[in-house]
Amino acid sequence: MASIKITPEPTIRRLPKYVHLLTILKHKGVKSVSSTMIAESLELDSTLVRKDIEATGIVGRPKTGFLVDKLIMALREHLNWNNEDDAFLIGAGSLGAAILGYKGFRECGLNIVAAFDNNPAKIGTVIKNVPVLDYTKLEEHCRRMHIHIGIITVPAPVAQQTADALIRGGVRAIWNFSPTQIATPQWVVVEYAQLTMSLAVLKRKLRETELTDNSIQETK
Amino acid sequence: MASIKITPEPTIRRLPKYVHLLTILKHKGVKSVSSTMIAESLELDSTLVRKDIEATGIVGRPKTGFLVDKLIMALREHLNWNNEDDAFLIGAGSLGAAILGYKGFRECGLNIVAAFDNNPAKIGTVIKNVPVLDYTKLEEHCRRMHIHIGIITVPAPVAQQTADALIRGGVRAIWNFSPTQIATPQWVVVEYAQLTMSLAVLKRKLRETELTDNSIQETK
DNA sequence: TAGATTGTTAATCGATTAACAATC
DNA sequence: TAGATTGTTAATCGATTAACAATC
Incomplete structure (x- = not known):
């Protein structure tokens, strides 16, 4: 075993x-x-x-x-960084483009081979050397290319349906940048990369230190 | 108190x-x-x-x-989302631009009022409605505008000096997107928004589930 | 009233830290 | 050898979960 x-x-x-x-x-x-x-x-x-x-x-x-x-x-x-995984990114907005453009992920064994969008003006273009394909063909491409990682950078309201399409296409791991919780079968790994969460910690801690400093000043 | x-x-x-x-x-x-x-x-x-x-x-x-x-x-x-904090963003690369373009942060009480870069081609331009200013004037602007939050999206090797400039300028909280640890006085709050960290969790867990599934198959 | 839900106290769980013998 | 550093076991710490009386 x-x-x-x-x-x-x-x-x-x-x-x-x-x-x-x-x-x-x-x-x-x-x-x-x-x-x-x-x-x-x-x-x-x-x-x-x-x-x-x-x-x-x-x-x-x-x-x-x-x-x-x-x-x-x-x-x-x-960390499995020596094995390169191919991945699809869905949602070619500004956040999606930033992720496509970040060279550092290659070092971590992530190779984004295609982006998907439902905007006809974007489909067929190339962003940061990655082709943008038709969202309606997502499931089909996942299956055909045996993609195991999906990166979700779509707006919150369509995050769930995007995840569903990825899972139907055979994806095993989802990196979710949308602020929404997504429901998945238990054999799918979901990692939430929520900037809002990180920002919440920053703003709350800033306030806590400010208030703590005040109380010290008031005490003396 | x-x-x-x-x-x-x-x-x-x-x-x-x-x-x-x-x-x-x-x-x-x-x-x-x-x-x-x-x-x-x-x-x-x-x-x-x-x-x-x-x-x-x-x-x-x-x-x-x-x-x-x-x-x-x-x-x-x-979470202090009802109080808007002005912030500077340093490093107007593609990640920086994505953050400048993300509308959701406004909802969380974050208002990015200026970006800074050391690239003469970028200084003086406007990205996503935010002006790009000269990096060498960062400290001065921080002090003059009473900025308390700095967002670091510069390459790793210059992250520390960027943080130093922010702190000299009076910044109290740093949102660090570079993959480097930065040293700060204890009264400065640092939150690391490291995508690499999140990706590491995703890739490791994917592998763990794959190997676990294999062992189950082997057992039967 | 009966039943659902809160707020709180106690038990559990898991991660971090402390202590220290083994080793180069 | 003496001293620094490892690997490991035990103690601590903090967060989550379970149990349950109080309340609407």
Whole structure:
């Protein structure tokens, strides 16, 4: 039986930070690194860093730490960044175009091979080197090209029907940029990349610090 | 003393979902809603929903639940979406342009009043109705306009110096879209909106489900 | 009233942090 | 060897879930 250990989501979210930091160190010529060093750079606890690294299966050496090269490769392997997945993006608006134009995703094993839109003025054009196809042919293309990842950048009201079409076409993972919850069968992975959520945290925390600072001033 | 209760971050992240759902219900003419209904729509536990709502200070009525209108207003107030904050965006590339073009942020109390770039070809132009100014004048403009929020969409290598300029200019909160960790004084709030992180979760989970399915097939 | 739903307290769960023996 | 660092076990912490009395 192929046993796979589920990596806790908080750990997964930290791994790309390690890859980024280690890549910078590698370019500086650093050969090995300790969990303490990583922890200090990223403002984390060193035990946490070791626990995270454990998920990749890499073992370090007491006194010297971890080999930068091996660690980068193991992290990328664990995140499946070494296997390139083809993906479709649906909704060629300004957010969609930004995602099409972002080169960094290639590094993470994501290759967007086509965009879809229902606007006749956009269908047939090419945005950032990616062809824009007819939305009504989405399901058919998914199936024919064995696409497993769909990226949803359509307006909220049509997010669900877009997801439905992707799933009928055989998609197994959906990256949802619309602010809507979408219902899917349990075998489909959905990741919400909601900027609104992130902005909410920013604005709330800003207010909390402002009010906390005031109360300190009032106290003295 | 102005006492403010810190809202746990997981709660903050869920609140925008409630706002979105409730707004849809409101437009359908729904007047009141129970925590059970919200929980079912968003696939959460109803106790969790009640705990989250508690953070806003709204109390419900047994049997009937919560008034949709009042709840929306309280949630928006809690997230500080009713107070508009002016913000600067630094880095007018394709990601920056997408953010400038996204109308939804206005709803969340974010008003991007200017963009900054160091590319002479972009300085002086207008993108999505927002003027692009000279990066070297960033600090000065921040101070003069009392800007408290900076949005970083520059390439990773210059993210830190951009943050430094913002902080010197008096910025209190930074929304960082670059993949780099940035160091800031403890009184500056930093929220990382890293798409790479979100993509990592998607790709890893996709692989985990694939491997889990395989092992099930092998077992039978 | 009876029944649904709230608000709250206690139990559970999972992630982070602390402590420390093993190792190079 | 001495000291730094790993890997691991135990303790802590915080968030979620379960249980239930209070209430409309």
